[in-house]
Amino acid sequence: MADISGLKNRGHSKADMEERRAAAEAFTGAALTEVARGGMDPEAASKNIENMIGTIQVPLGYAGPVHIEGANASGDFLVPLATTEGALLASISRGMSVMNDGGGVRARVFGDAMTRAPVFRVDDLDHCAKVMEWIDSHRAEIDDEVAKTTSHGKLTRIELFPDGRSLYMRLSYSTGDAMGMNMATIASEAVCRLVERETGAVMISVSGNMCSDKKPAAINMIEGRGKCVVAEARVPKDVVEKRLHATSAAITETNYRKNLVGSSMAGTLGANAHAANMVAALYIATGQDPAQVVGGSMTITTCEDLDGDLYICVRMPAVEVGTVGGGTRLPCQREALSMIGCLGDGKAAKLAEIVAATVLAGELSTLAAQAAGQLGSAHAKLGR
Numbered sequence: 001m002a003d004i005s006g007l008k009n010r011g012h013s014k015a016d017m018e019e020r021r022a023a024a025e026a027f028t029g030a031a032l033t034e035v036a037r038g039g040m041d042p043e044a045a046s047k048n049i050e051n052m053i054g055t056i057q058v059p060l061g062y063a064g065p066v067h068i069e070g071a072n073a074s075g076d077f078l079v080p081l082a083t084t085e086g087a088l089l090a091s092i093s094r095g096m097s098v099m100n101d102g103g104g105v106r107a108r109v110f111g112d113a114m115t116r117a118p119v120f121r122v123d124d125l126d127h128c129a130k131v132m133e134w135i136d137s138h139r140a141e142i143d144d145e146v147a148k149t150t151s152h153g154k155l156t157r158i159e160l161f162p163d164g165r166s167l168y169m170r171l172s173y174s175t176g177d178a179m180g181m182n183m184a185t186i187a188s189e190a191v192c193r194l195v196e197r198e199t200g201a202v203m204i205s206v207s208g209n210m211c212s213d214k215k216p217a218a219i220n221m222i223e224g225r226g227k228c229v230v231a232e233a234r235v236p237k238d239v240v241e242k243r244l245h246a247t248s249a250a251i252t253e254t255n256y257r258k259n260l261v262g263s264s265m266a267g268t269l270g271a272n273a274h275a276a277n278m279v280a281a282l283y284i285a286t287g288q289d290p291a292q293v294v295g296g297s298m299t300i301t302t303c304e305d306l307d308g309d310l311y312i313c314v315r316m317p318a319v320e321v322g323t324v325g326g327g328t329r330l331p332c333q334r335e336a337l338s339m340i341g342c343l344g345d346g347k348a349a350k351l352a353e354i355v356a357a358t359v360l361a362g363e364l365s366t367l368a369a370q371a372a373g374q375l376g377s378a379h380a381k382l383g384r
Contacts, residue, residue, distance in 0.1 A: 119208025
């Protein structure tokens with residue numbers, strides 16, 4: 001068996017990548033011919049991956065155009081989506097086209113804060129109360145510690161949750177156009193060191209899971225994490241019946257019995273048809289952290305029959321996206337972001353509204369297909 005230990009964490013040059021790949025082939029017995037075909041410069045990905053041996057290609061397409069009237073996203077957009085699921089982009093495009101016939105999508109960002117929640121060990125309840133009192137009365141010193149770590153982020157809220165000899169401190173930050181997880185982590189560590197010095201509390205972990213990062217959590221459903229976005233559309237009665245082959249009443253009932261009641265019976269966090277599908281495809285295409293699809297899965301979809309017209313809305317409490325840093329540095333992802341005018345500073349809120357509009361389109365199309373009894377036939381035609 002080939003020894004690969006000496007090749008780990010080597011340089012990021014093309015030669016280093018080729019040597020690692022050859023060793024991986026020898027170690028596994030697999031031919032990595034297609035992995036080797038990727039055209040990405042390994043040095044361009046040096047901040048995104050270690051031990052690079054090539055690239056994995058995912059088919060990229062687009063849905064739309066979709067017309068959005070948002071506080072940040074305004075106009076017509078072709079949305080880049082990367083997926084291996086046949087029929088998905090066709091369904092999203094159908095939803096977008098139908099919403100366009102009703103005037104498009106309206107979207108707004110109602111909250112914007114990345115969170116990190118350290119956990120401290122305290123001596124007892126008296127000590128816990130004193131630590132909490134110190135934190136509450138020394139906000140200026142805490143803000144100063146945050147400012148030393150970043151010029152882009154700002155601490156906006158502190159919440160304290162005592163539990164015996166544990167004390168959880170949930171910190172919320174504005175992070176500009178970065179998704180902000182690294183920024184929040186570094187700043188939170190600095191805050192914790194200050195609290196340790198001044199109170200004797202001991203930081204056990206910079207993340208005590210009340211953040212809650214990359215895990216479905218009620219606290220994020222209620223308070224939000226990243227950007228809380230709401231998108232809505234109203235589709236005229238005749239468009240619903242002609243283009244979706246259903247009625248507003250039938251789609252509303254499907255949403256009620258499937259998304260609202262069914263999700264409640266299953267105990268899901270979120271109540272939607274398949275929001276994670278749209279979120280994953282858009283996140284992969286635009287260089288977001290794919291693990292944050294968890295937040296997107298907590299979407300709540302609502303429908304109403306308004307005198308025959310269909311009103312549909314999605315509330316997304318945890319859209320954790322950025323337009324600078326992370327995977328947005330990579331060349332293909334930069335081009336995908338450029339397709340929707342979301343590359344660089346000042347664009348993160350715009351991207352979040354496009355995410356919500358895309359999810360809304362996918363929810364509309366799928367609910368309509370289920371209400372009309374066409375979901376299986378659509379997948380048989382396009383997805384097999």
